Amino acid sequence: MNKKVSLKDIAKAVGVSTALVSYVLNNKEKEARVGKEIAEVIRKKAMEMNYQPNQLAKSLKSGKSFTIGLILADISNPFFANIARTIEDEAKKYNYTVIFGSSDENAEKSRDLIEVLIERQVDGFIIAPTERTESQIESLKKANIPFVLIDRYFPKIQTNYVITDNFGAAYRATKHLIDAGFERIGMIAYKNGLIHMKERVRGYKQAVKDAAYGKALLKEVTYEMGEGEIQDKIDELINGKQKIDALFFATNTLSIHGLKYLNRKKLRVPDDVAVVCFDECDAFDFFYCPLTYVKQPLVEVGQQAVNILLKKINNPEKEEEQVSLASDFVIKKSSAK
Amino acid sequence: MNKKVSLKDIAKAVGVSTALVSYVLNNKEKEARVGKEIAEVIRKKAMEMNYQPNQLAKSLKSGKSFTIGLILADISNPFFANIARTIEDEAKKYNYTVIFGSSDENAEKSRDLIEVLIERQVDGFIIAPTERTESQIESLKKANIPFVLIDRYFPKIQTNYVITDNFGAAYRATKHLIDAGFERIGMIAYKNGLIHMKERVRGYKQAVKDAAYGKALLKEVTYEMGEGEIQDKIDELINGKQKIDALFFATNTLSIHGLKYLNRKKLRVPDDVAVVCFDECDAFDFFYCPLTYVKQPLVEVGQQAVNILLKKINNPEKEEEQVSLASDFVIKKSSAK
DNA sequence: AGTTACTGTTTAAACGATTAAATCTCAAAT
DNA sequence: ATTTGAGATTTAATCGTTTAAACAGTAACT
Numbered sequence: 001m002n003k004k005v006s007l008k009d010i011a012k013a014v015g016v017s018t019a020l021v022s023y024v025l026n027n028k029e030k031e032a033r034v035g036k037e038i039a040e041v042i043r044k045k046a047m048e049m050n051y052q053p054n055q056l057a058k059s060l061k062s063g064k065s066f067t068i069g070l071i072l073a074d075i076s077n078p079f080f081a082n083i084a085r086t087i088e089d090e091a092k093k094y095n096y097t098v099i100f101g102s103s104d105e106n107a108e109k110s111r112d113l114i115e116v117l118i119e120r121q122v123d124g125f126i127i128a129p130t131e132r133t134e135s136q137i138e139s140l141k142k143a144n145i146p147f148v149l150i151d152r153y154f155p156k157i158q159t160n161y162v163i164t165d166n167f168g169a170a171y172r173a174t175k176h177l178i179d180a181g182f183e184r185i186g187m188i189a190y191k192n193g194l195i196h197m198k199e200r201v202r203g204y205k206q207a208v209k210d211a212a213y214g215k216a217l218l219k220e221v222t223y224e225m226g227e228g229e230i231q232d233k234i235d236e237l238i239n240g241k242q243k244i245d246a247l248f249f250a251t252n253t254l255s256i257h258g259l260k261y262l263n264r265k266k267l268r269v270p271d272d273v274a275v276v277c278f279d280e281c282d283a284f285d286f287f288y289c290p291l292t293y294v295k296q297p298l299v300e301v302g303q304q305a306v307n308i309l310l311k312k313i314n315n316p317e318k319e320e321e322q323v324s325l326a327s328d329f330v331i332k333k334s335s336a337k
Numbered sequence: 338m339n340k341k342v343s344l345k346d347i348a349k350a351v352g353v354s355t356a357l358v359s360y361v362l363n364n365k366e367k368e369a370r371v372g373k374e375i376a377e378v379i380r381k382k383a384m385e386m387n388y389q390p391n392q393l394a395k396s397l398k399s400g401k402s403f404t405i406g407l408i409l410a411d412i413s414n415p416f417f418a419n420i421a422r423t424i425e426d427e428a429k430k431y432n433y434t435v436i437f438g439s440s441d442e443n444a445e446k447s448r449d450l451i452e453v454l455i456e457r458q459v460d461g462f463i464i465a466p467t468e469r470t471e472s473q474i475e476s477l478k479k480a481n482i483p484f485v486l487i488d489r490y491f492p493k494i495q496t497n498y499v500i501t502d503n504f505g506a507a508y509r510a511t512k513h514l515i516d517a518g519f520e521r522i523g524m525i526a527y528k529n530g531l532i533h534m535k536e537r538v539r540g541y542k543q544a545v546k547d548a549a550y551g552k553a554l555l556k557e558v559t560y561e562m563g564e565g566e567i568q569d570k571i572d573e574l575i576n577g578k579q580k581i582d583a584l585f586f587a588t589n590t591l592s593i594h595g596l597k598y599l600n601r602k603k604l605r606v607p608d609d610v611a612v613v614c615f616d617e618c619d620a621f622d623f624f625y626c627p628l629t630y631v632k633q634p635l636v637e638v639g640q641q642a643v644n645i646l647l648k649k650i651n652n653p654e655k656e657e658e659q660v661s662l663a664s665d666f667v668i669k670k671s672s673a674k
Numbered sequence: 675a676g677t678t679a680c681t682g683t684t685t686a687a688a689c690g691a692t693t694a695a696a697t698c699t700c701a702a703a704t
Numbered sequence: 705a706t707t708t709g710a711g712a713t714t715t716a717a718t719c720g721t722t723t724a725a726a727c728a729g730t731a732a733c734t
Contacts, residue, residue, distance in 0.1 A: 004690095006689090006690055006691085007690065007691060007692095008690075008691095016713075016714085017713065017714050017715080018690085018691075018692090018714095019692080019693075019713075019714065019715080019716095020712090020713065020714080022691065022692060022693080023692090023693090026692085028692095028693090032693090032712090032713090033710085033711055033712060033713090034711095034712075034713085035711085035712060035713085038712085038713090050480075052452065052455050052456050053456055053690085053691075054397070054456070054458060054689090054690050054691070055456040055457045055458065056393045056396050056397050056402065056457070056458050056689090056690080056691095057397055057689075057690035057691040057692090057719090058690080058691060058692080059393050059691095059719090060391070060393045060394055060397055060689090060690080060691080060718095060719050060720065060721095061690085061691055061692050061693095061718075061719050062691090062692080062719085063719075065393065075418070075421075075422060076418065076419070076422060081412070081413065081418055082413070084412075085412060085413065085439070088438070088439075097436065097453060097457065099434065099436050100437075101425070102422070102425075115389065116434060118389050119389050119390055119391070119392040120392045120393070120434065121391060121392065121393050256619065256622070256623075259623065260622055260623070263623075281619070281620075282593065282618070282619065282620045283618075283619045283620035283622065283623050284623070285593070285597055285620060285623075286593075286596065286597070286600075286620050286621070286622075286623035286624045287623045288625060341720095343719090343720055343721085344720065344721065344722095345720075345721095353683075353684085354683070354684050354685075355684095355720085355721080355722090356683075356684065356685080356686095356722080356723075357682090357683065357684080359721065359722060359723080360722090360723090363722085365722095365723090369682090369683090369723090370680085370681055370682060370683090371682070371683085372681080372682055372683085375682085375683090390720085390721080391719090391720050391721070393719090393720080393721095394689090394719075394720035394721045394722090395720080395721060395722080396689090396721095397688095397689050397690065397691090397719090397720080397721075398688075398689050398720085398721050398722050398723090399689085399721085399722075400689075
């Protein structure tokens with residue numbers, strides 16, 4: 001069992017104190033006036049013994065772990081998976097490591113994760129918060145732990161956040177369908193109190209209202225209920241007296257399940273029903289009809305979140321920052337009349 | 338700035354030594370014979386002050402971080418994303434935290450990741466190794482750091498690993514096409530020295546050979562080259578004098594790019610060309626023709642990897658374990674004559 | 675009274691690193 | 705010869721925990 005090499009081991013091997021070794025290996029020779037030759041010897045020995053500093057000990061001493069805790073709502077969703085990747089890359093630029101976990105839209109899991117990560121002394125958090133986690137966010141704030149919310153935020157709590165303009169994007173998507181000549185536009189959304197979803201619904205309703213015809217044909221499904229409920233809601237929209245001619249899906253998972261069902265029902269896009277999706281997804285490439293979708297600026301969200309967080313970590317007095325980014329809107333055949 | 342609460346703070350507040358507090362909060366009252374009433378007081382105070390132990394300090398003292406380092410070849414691939422999730426869940430059962438990074442099939446990145454994670458004192462690694470990382474694996478072994486390889490391994494190095502039987506799965510997939518009556522079966526694979534890929538190719542070749550007709554129509558593409566090369570290779574298979582009537586894709590990414598191209602070329606599956614894929618993928622649900630594919634037991638790979646790793650961590654003398662799991666083979670329309 | 679045996683609590687070293695302060699060595703300046 | 709001071713190195717405290725060992729107090733037994 002070859003134990004790990006510590007500063008002490010090197011010190012012993014060279015015949016000096018650990019202080020000297022520390023100075024040399026941290027390039028503080030100048031300030032500490034370390035002898036030139038001995039510095040060389042130490043450096044060589046460290047190499048030779050394959051010394052790798054113990055980050056835990058460093059962190060303990062310095063009170064900084066150079067670690068960011070990332071809590072996502074659902075890692076299996078490519079939307080979040082891609083944000084995770086961006087955040088990891090961006091953090092690495094500043095020598096930060098990311099530890100992440102998925103709350104799976106579950107407040108308990110979220111609480112556990114935050115606790116574990118605090119115990120591991122993360123320097124700050126990036127969180128896509130879930131329903132009923134306001135209190136957790138409040139606690140972080142009270143404890144003066146730096147954090148940035150992404151994708152969603154709580155209007156009642158003053159925090160850092162980076163989101164996309166969901167209202168604007170949904171309005172534009174709906175308006176696009178209206179302008180294209182569709183008249184009974186349905187929307188499938190999740191039923192929850194999260195701001196991003198509310199905003200998307202609000203954007204849709206506003207656009208319908210502004211067009212001054214028909215009424216909003218909104219169906220909401222519960223996150224936990226799965227595919228079955230989505231299918232029921234689509235049935236309602238299709239079979240209602242207000243038979244829809246276009247459908248707006250509020251997220252990529254809703255799109256996938258919804259489109260699969262349209263396929264099953266042999267409804268052709270866009271002839272039987274036009275489709276616009278919020279978010280994209282690899283799978284769309286295989287759909288027979290190219291899909292129109294709202295393209296959120298994932299990379300920017302991730303980068304800005306990291307940057308704001310690091311600013312806050314390095315200056316806890318900093319004011320909270322709120323960023324709302326515009327999305328792209330990619331128009332394809334699925335929304336053509 | 339409310340600083341974090343430490344054992345010492347609680348000790349001071351209650352008026353006892355830190356030792357007592359430590360014993361109580363670690364439920365060692367029995368062994369340490371702590372007074373019943375004082376224990377209660379301490380516990381209450383800890384609650385009240387919202388004490389959260391510093392895991393770094395614990396780890397430093399104990400020499401165990403309860404952290405696993407996970408290095409994947411490509412986190413954007415759902416195959417790995419799902420394994421990551423399984424590993425996280427399984428690790429959590431044993432109170433381990435997972436820190437992961439993606440090597441993106443790049444030996445340099447892999448080396449950096451391993452170094453960072455060692456500095457953070459992970460107790461062990463789970464790694465899907467990339468080309469030209471043998472030396473890194475050798476180093477880990479020499480340093481006596483517990484690790485388990487997944488998906489791929491190096492035949493020349495005796496290590497723990499959990500893989501799936503790639504030869505068997507590829508053989509079966511090819512045989513299935515042969516039995517269905519296809520006669521010129523092409524294969525698109527990555528050109529690299531990694532064992533999992535070699536085994537898939539070997540399985541394919543063996544099946545073709547055993548069938549005693551035609552010769553293997555194998556095309557290999559480089560990982561870095563992207564879609565263009567895949568398209569060229571498919572063209573060669575389609576336009577060659579040995580025009581293929583079936584195609585076997587060696588990975589899910591190859592499948593996606595390949596199928597998109599078949600679509601573009603207006604080749605119908607399975608009428609113009611039958612298809613079998615290695616690995617599955619959400620996107621497959623949208624393909625007009627349900628796809629036949631090899632379904633690797635992801636969850637089992639993840640769970641076994643964690644379990645073997647933890648066994649090794651807890652008993653460094655333990656013999657290396659090699660596990661090869663059988664895959665499922667899901668037959669759909671895409672391979673029907 | 676003196677020994678033994680608990681019970682309850684504190685002391686102090688340790689993990690691996692950092693770093694201000696103390697110490698030691700010489701050579702130059704007085 | 706003594707002081708000064710700069711250069712080189714060590715000492716020791718510290719971060720937050722854990723834990724063996726030491727210590728103190730009380731009760732029971734001889």
